[in-house]
Amino acid sequence: MKILIATEKPFAKKALDGIKEILAAADYEVALLEKYTEKEELIAAVRDVDGMIVRSDKVTAEVIEAAEQLKIVVRAGAGFDNVDLKAASARGIVVMNTPGQNSNAVAELAVAMMIYMSRNRFTPGTGFELQGKTVGIHAYGNVGRLVGRKAKALGMNVIAYDPFVTDSALFENDGVEQVGSVEELYAASDFLSLHIPATEQTRKSIGYKLMMSMPKGATLVNTARKEVIDEVGLEAAMTERTDLKYVTDIAPDDVATMTAMFGNRFFATPKKMGAETAEANINAGLAAARQVVGYLRDGITKFQVNK
Ligand code: NAD
Numbered sequence: 001m002k003i004l005i006a007t008e009k010p011f012a013k014k015a016l017d018g019i020k021e022i023l024a025a026a027d028y029e030v031a032l033l034e035k036y037t038e039k040e041e042l043i044a045a046v047r048d049v050d051g052m053i054v055r056s057d058k059v060t061a062e063v064i065e066a067a068e069q070l071k072i073v074v075r076a077g078a079g080f081d082n083v084d085l086k087a088a089s090a091r092g093i094v095v096m097n098t099p100g101q102n103s104n105a106v107a108e109l110a111v112a113m114m115i116y117m118s119r120n121r122f123t124p125g126t127g128f129e130l131q132g133k134t135v136g137i138h139a140y141g142n143v144g145r146l147v148g149r150k151a152k153a154l155g156m157n158v159i160a161y162d163p164f165v166t167d168s169a170l171f172e173n174d175g176v177e178q179v180g181s182v183e184e185l186y187a188a189s190d191f192l193s194l195h196i197p198a199t200e201q202t203r204k205s206i207g208y209k210l211m212m213s214m215p216k217g218a219t220l221v222n223t224a225r226k227e228v229i230d231e232v233g234l235e236a237a238m239t240e241r242t243d244l245k246y247v248t249d250i251a252p253d254d255v256a257t258m259t260a261m262f263g264n265r266f267f268a269t270p271k272k273m274g275a276e277t278a279e280a281n282i283n284a285g286l287a288a289a290r291q292v293v294g295y296l297r298d299g300i301t302k303f304q305v306n307k
Contacts, residue, residue: 001296002029004049006042008057010034012278015285022289053288061087072295076288081198085306096303098287100142102280107146109274110193110223113247117219121264131155136189140165144195148176161185186210191219198225207233222248223274238262249274
C-alpha cells in the first residue's frame with residue numbers, strides 16, 4: 001500500500017515523523033508532497049496511491065479521477081469542505097476527518113481574538129473587559145463547547161445555539177444557556193463566536209440582518225469558514241453601525257477593502273492559524289495516520305464523513 005501525505009501547508013516536523021512511523025509500522029510506503037503550488041503536482045502525485053492524508057488541500061473531482069487506486073482520504077482536521085465528497089463516494093472512496101483533534105487550538109484562538117478586539121487591537125485607548133459580557137456560541141460542537149468552557153472561566157455569560165445537539169445535558173453540564181433560535185442568539189451576544197461548518201445550508205447565512213440585530217459594540221468572531229459569511233451584507237451592517245466589529249481567522253475575499261473601510265474594527269489573520277499549534281498538528285496528524293491504517297487493515301470507518 002502506498003500513502004501520500006499531501007500538504008500545501010506542511011505538518012510540523014514532529015507530527016510528520018509520527019505519521020511516517022505509524023505508516024511504516026503497518027508496512028506502507030510513504031510519499032510526501034509538501035508546499036506544492038500547482039494542482040498538476042497533486043494530480044501527478046496521486047496516480048498510484050491507495051490512501052491520502054491532507055490538510056486544507058483541495059481534493060477535487062479532478063484529483064480523485066486521477067487517483068485510480070485511491071481507497072481512502074483522511075483530512076487531518078475538522079472541516080472537510082475541501083474534499084469533493086460526491087466524487088469520492090461515486091468511486092467508493094472513504095473520506096474521513098479527525099474531529100476534535102485541533103479543537104483546543106481553535107478555541108484558544110477564538111478567546112484570544114475576543115481579547116484582541118476588546119483592547120482595540122492592542123493600540124492605545126480604553127478597551128473593555130470580557131468578564132460580565134455575553135458570548136453566543138453558534139454551533140455547540142467540538143470547538144464551540146471548548147470556547148464556551150473557556151469563556152465561563154473568564155466570567156462571561158455563555159449562551160449557545162445548535163439545532164443538531166439534542167441532549168440538553170451537554171449545555172447544562174457546562175452551565176451554558178441553550179437558546180431557541182439563531183435570531184435570539186445574535187440579538188443577545190456581545191461577542192458571537194462562529195463554529196458552524198460550511199454546508200449548503202450555512203453558506204452566506206451570516207450577514208446584514210443578524211449583524212444589525214447584535215447589541216451595541218458587538219463583535220463577530222469567525223474561526224469557522226469564510227464561506228458562511230455574506231460579505232456584502234456584513235460590510236453594509238458595519239458601515240451603517242460603526243460600533244460593530246469583525247475578527248476572523250479566514251480572510252474574506254474582500255480583505256483589502258474591509259481593512260481600509262473599518263480600521264481597528266476589523267482584523268483577519270494573514271493566514272488561517274486556528275489549528276497551527278504544535279499540539280494540534282501532532283494530534284490531528286497522528287490520528288489521520290491511525291485512521292488510514294485502521295481502515296485499510298481493519299475496515300474501521302468510525303470517522304467516515306461520506307457514508
Ligand atoms: P464539529 O463538527 O465538532 O461541530 C460543528 C457543529 O455545528 C455541530 O455540533 C453541528 O451540530 C453544528 N451545526 C451544523 N450545521 C449547523 C447549523 N446549520 N446551525 C447550527 N449548528 C450547526 O466541528 P468543530 O470541530 O467544532 O469545527 C467547527 C468549525 O470550525 C468548522 O467550520 C471547521 O471547519 C472550523 N475549523 C476551523 C479551524 C481553523 O483553523 N480556523 C480549525 C478547525 C475547525
